Amino acid sequence: MTTLQEQRPAVPNSGPRPTRRLPDLFRILCWVAAIATVATLAWLIGEIVRQSWPAISKFGFSFVSEAKWIPSRDQFGVLPFIVGTALSSLIALLLAFPLGLAIAIFLSEDFLPLPVRQVVRFTVEMLAAIPSVVYGLWGIVVLVPMMNEFGRWAVKAFKGVPVLDTLFHAPAYGNSLLTASLVLALMILPTLTAISRSALVAVPATLREGSYALGATRWETIFRVLLPTAAPGVVAATILALGRAMGETMAVAMLIGNSPRLTFSLVSPSGTLASLLANQFGEASDLQINALMYAALLLMALTLFVNIAGELVLRYTQRRTAGIR
Amino acid sequence: MAANDHFFATAGGHRTSSRAIGNQILSILCIGLAGATLIPLVSILFLVVKKGLPLLNLDLFRQLPPAAGSLGGGLGNAMLGTLLMVGIALVIATPVGVLAAIYVNEYSPTSKLANAVRFVAKLLTGIPSIICGVFAYAVIVLPDGPIVQLCKALGIPFEGGFSAWAGGFALAILILPTIILTSEQALIGVSKAYREASYGLGATTFQTIWRIVLPDALPAIMTGVMLAVARAAGETAPLIFTALFSWFWAQSLTEPTASLSVLIYNFSTLPYEHQINMAWTASLVLVILVTIANVTAQLVFRKK
Structure with a gap:
């Protein structure tokens, strides 16, 4: 207390305001930090636009619509990588969604005693802590040989079958779109589970009790009461997980095979925007750098769009559940 | 039954x-x-x-990585590089992040700038980590990058290129939103009664922040910083074309620098069993490092 009083400046009776150098300095410092944060994003976007400008003015929209990536001839079109990004993240979502939802339900219901649920929850959180390269290494050693076998089998088995023939088309390799999607599915599981779980937990207990009181079974309650109420939260979780999958780089770069060929075959090597950047920036020069910057701009625009959409849905959810309470 | x-x-x-x-x-x-x-x-x-x-043994810390095809070796320069670059990231991002959070929560919580900071922090968390690398590449690695130009203008001998600075800068952008958002939560967690008591005793805003709010929020802020360390240590994408890789000990912060994560990436595709095993050992070290940071965040600094 005494220090507080000692610190009280000897306020001169005259004058509009006592001079307080340190507090003012601190306030200004905080303001500068806040401005710097906002400026960072603007700088980041501005710098990437500036660096990609030569490519934007040269290729325009054909950069997005053409399927040629030949740096030695200064031909750049990222369509294969956009298709690869979309396919790999959608398949990952398709694989992870049922699992993530099942875990979220498992964690929010009382099937098994709390300690067991805590172990599962810890496990899923642990998945988020493993570095992306370690997933990649695991994929190379464990998944790639398995997927190599699977790919060859699938190409033979689905030959001539209308849609499946396109999806499982030769050449089949261990490093493929599907291999990358499998690991992506694992990596987005924590995001999916955590947000879905909190949406399910936020459903008021009275709704559940009401449903049970009307004679509904547990799963009738889950499907007709809990999930519809938590639906916006689950949708938000799905969108945010999609954003994460689209931007994930290292594991994908290590497993997808990095081929610039346009393909819809899941068992063939492919590429994503992120894996393209990871592979080529280190040795790029001249126009290739500008083209890669353009690709980075596209990737950023895509993920920003998806993330803002997810964030908006999440906000809507929180407002809605607040209303029910 | x-x-x-x-x-x-x-x-x-x-x-x-x-x-x-x-x-x-x-x-x-x-x-x-x-x-x-x-x-x-x-x-x-x-x-x-x-x-x-x-x-895994103690020699790992002292020796350089084994060249392709040769045996033995260690991870010394990669561990040092990871620590150096995470350190640079912390030195840049922690003051900016914590001060921005103080502005947002203590000085003018409802101002346009505060809302902008919150919005930008949210957006930055969603940006793929490789974009942070692309940004650092544009401003620090390329010779016509603004930071390289600035150094030239100020007479600082820095010519860009792949360096620990570039890698650390990329990681700083990556962890900035984490630090802002966790620090803001930490400040929000400080009891309102404390602030009111402080103001009631006649303390100024600065005195309240410095003597009451910050000491109380410090453990939670440290939790955020440790989470950021865990995140940064495991990242590879921001480093592969900013810090690149090196087979030797770092002589300065302005040259290509090895890191554990990039070593795993590089070694994983080599056709030699020993190098693959080294990648696994690096993975083990990295997972241990990340887990220690996470556990420290959860336990040691947890608020009672």
Whole structure:
């Protein structure tokens, strides 16, 4: 207390305001930090636009619509990588969604005693802590040989079958779109589970009790009461997980095979925007750098769009559940 | 059956009806799916320990990575590089992040700037980590980058290129939003009564922040910083074309620098068994490092 009083400046009776150098300095410092944060994003976007400008003015929209990536001839079109990004993240979502939802339900219901649920929850959180390269290494050693076998089998088995023939088309390799999607599915599981779980937990207990009181079974309650109420939260979780999958780089770069060929075959090597950047920036020069910057701009625009959409849905959810309470 | 009833029974009690059977099937399916996710995680952790452990010894810290095809060697320069670049990231991002959070929560919580900071922090968390690398590449690695130009203008001998500075800068952008958002939560967590008591005793805003709010929020802020360390240490994408890689000890912060994560990436595609095993050992070290940071964040700095 005494220090507080000692610190009280000897306020001169005259004058509009006592001079307080340190507090003012601190306030200004905080303001500068806040401005710097906002400026960072603007700088980041501005710098990437500036660096990609030569490519934007040269290729325009054909950069997005053409399927040629030949740096030695200064031909750049990222369509294969956009298709690869979309396919790999959608398949990952398709694989992870049922699992993530099942875990979220498992964690929010009382099937098994709390300690067991805590172990599962810890496990899923642990998945988020493993570095992306370690997933990649695991994929190379464990998944790639398995997927190599699977790919060859699938190409033979689905030959001539209308849609499946396109999806499982030769050449089949261990490093493929599907291999990358499998690991992506694992990596987005924590995001999916955590947000879905909190949406399910936020459903008021009275709704559940009401449903049970009307004679509904547990799963009738889950499907007709809990999930519809938590639906916006689950949708938000799905969108945010999609954003994460689209931007994930290292594991994908290590497993997808990095081929610039346009393909819809899941068992063939492919590429994503992120894996393209990871592979080529280190040795790029001249126009290739500008083209890669353009690709980075596209990737950023895509993920920003998806993330803002997810964030908006999440906000809507929180407002809605607040209303029910 | 009795035990099963305890877990799967419903409030209804139609134990033999098709509804009850369907109910139980779904419960078992749900538990099965949840349990299935344990398999890949156990597989990853098992392999990291099994393949990483044989090469783990103290020499690892002192020796340089083995060149392609040769045996022996260690991870010394990669560990040092990871620590250096995470350190640079912290030195840049922690003051900016914490001060921005103080502005946002203490000085003018409802101002446009505060809302802009919150919005930008949210957006930055969603940006793929490789974009942070692209940004650092544009401003620090390329010779016509603004920071390189600035150094030239100020007479600082820095000519860009792949460097620990570039890698650390990329990681700083990556962890900035984490630090801002966790620090803001930490400040929000400080009891309102403390602030009111402080103001009631006649303290100024600065005195309240410095003597009351910050000391109380410090453990939670440190938690955020440790989470950021865990995130930054495991990242590869921002480093592969900013810090690149080096086979030697770092002589300065302005040259290409090795890191554990980039070493794993580079070694994973080499056709030599010893290098692959070294990648596993690096994975083990990295997982241990990240886990220590995470556990420290959760336990040591946790607020009572």
